[in-house]
């Protein structure tokens with residue numbers, strides 16, 4: 405069988421990041437280093453499972469819990485199998501194959517281009533400025549681009565910074581199509597626009613249980629928008645995509661905001677210490693509002709990442725990407741984990757000097 409069997413618009417796609425992991429310390433995926441969400445874990449431990457029944461079609465229980473958390477309504481919300489499914493749903497809903505322009509900033513989350521391609525959209529990249537902030541005029545776009553889909557993560561991945569609130573609001577006002585705000589790391593920045601979705605006709609806020617909530621394994625994401633847009637999205641979303649085990653665990657997790665606070669406080673405390681340590685080792689760290697740091701390495705990025713892997717520590721390598729040449733992106737750990745990681749880094753640097 406030949407790749408010509410694939411539809412033309414996806415023929416050049418290849419598989420996503422899937423490293424050999426073994427027992428390595430994973431500082432490469434920005435999950436919560438405090439480990440499994442405790443309330444979700446407790447819920448699962450006591451669960452009596454009925455495998456036969458379908459889950460709730462639109463995850464009403466979770467949508468109610470989230471509505472209460474954010475002061476919006478169930479009907480403002482869409483829930484599903486990770487925010488990646490939510491993003492696919494937005495493109496499926498709003499992207500006309502071969503016509504719709506799908507815009508994202510660079511450097512940013514690599515999957516945006518992939519999702520646009522899955523939906524056969526026309527992908528357009530807009531450079532961030534030298535401070536990794538948005539170029540508002542270029543993002544808003546002209547003609548077809550101005551009516552297309554616009555997506556951006558804040559805090560941005562992999563650069564770590566939040567975009568300016570006034571820039572986001574200007575884009576929402578001037579862009580004539582859907583604007584998706586991917587808030588995968590917003591808990592760490594202590595800011596979100598999810599409570600304001602009714603104020604905009606074109607805003608979709610997308611969030612996840614994979615990062616601060618420490619539940620990536622259960623694949624839970626959700627998005628919010630005004631009632632009209634949420635109804636469009638729920639009409640297109642794959643029914644039953646969120647299983648009831650994950651949904652129940654997510655509801656338990658929403659009710660334990662103390663864990664989120666502890667997780668976020670830990671990162672606020674450890675991030676400057678980790679950055680200071682990396683600076684002292686010759687790295688150049690960029691400002692971060694998230695639980696990871698983008699840092700320009702003092703030696704070749706591939707040698708660094710490979711050397712760390714041999715020592716049982718994984719960090720993410722972005723060194724071959726334009727604008728972030730020779731950069732790596734370690735997750736912020738606890739004091740202990742950061743020491744394990746930076747000790748290993750020192751070891752690799754010493755070996756390089758020999």
Ligand SMILES: *Cc1c(COP(=O)(O)O)cnc(C)c1O
Nearest residue numbers: 486487488513561588612614625
């Ligand atoms: C990790 C991440 C997500 C989360 O995806 P899930 O499918 O919910 O696990 C979404 N957007 C960005 C920018 C991320 O870094």
